Amino acid sequence: MVSMDFFIYLLIAFVVGGIPFGLLAGYAFGKGDIRTRGSGNIGATNVWRVAGPAAAAVTFAGDIGKGVFAVLICLAVYAPTWPVSESSAALICGVAAILGHTFSPFLNFRGGKGVNTALGVFITLLPIETLIAFGMFAVLVALFRYISLGSMVAAITLAVVLWIERYALQRPIESLYLAAATALAVLIIVTHRENIKRLIQGTEHRFELRKVGE
Numbered sequence: 001m002v003s004m005d006f007f008i009y010l011l012i013a014f015v016v017g018g019i020p021f022g023l024l025a026g027y028a029f030g031k032g033d034i035r036t037r038g039s040g041n042i043g044a045t046n047v048w049r050v051a052g053p054a055a056a057a058v059t060f061a062g063d064i065g066k067g068v069f070a071v072l073i074c075l076a077v078y079a080p081t082w083p084v085s086e087s088s089a090a091l092i093c094g095v096a097a098i099l100g101h102t103f104s105p106f107l108n109f110r111g112g113k114g115v116n117t118a119l120g121v122f123i124t125l126l127p128i129e130t131l132i133a134f135g136m137f138a139v140l141v142a143l144f145r146y147i148s149l150g151s152m153v154a155a156i157t158l159a160v161v162l163w164i165e166r167y168a169l170q171r172p173i174e175s176l177y178l179a180a181a182t183a184l185a186v187l188i189i190v191t192h193r194e195n196i197k198r199l200i201q202g203t204e205h206r207f208e209l210r211k212v213g214e
Helices: 005-017 021-028 044-051 053-077 086-102 115-125 127-144 147-167 175-191 193-201
Strands: none
Touching (some): 053 086, 086 115, 086 175, 115 127, 115 175, 147 193
């Protein structure tokens, strides 16, 4: 008999993923609804821009932590009666957290872009591959100071690295991981569509190590 626990934990991962740390940080640091300021996004970049580095650090840690939590909770409670393998369950719960962040049940199924929560998921499951992707992010942000560009290229890099490992290096990368990384890259590009327009127009905000202002 298939245990219903798996679906319960999927729901938990989705709900936890939906916790809007950026919005909460905005209020906690006295800036009100972060969605009405800056770019209007609840992610750490906009929180930094509006509320400063401390609030952004809280947001960054919270959003990453949601992804880590979703993976670890599924690994901790995994049972043989679940309909998928342990590694697949961990990934699926992680994806649920990413979707929860992007379509938050606390924000009328609107939310952030999913990058930091995805970072939490994949750094837990695939640390080496994720660090390669993060390195690409860091290089691009250092060169061009566009967080959006770095995020999209990092997501694409993760998917490409997994495909290379599977088919060029013949490593045992599960098909589900390939599919999830590819779908994640597509999701992150879609959630950055306004950023893409601004990048093309030359009006995208560059990241600064100081708060932009009120």
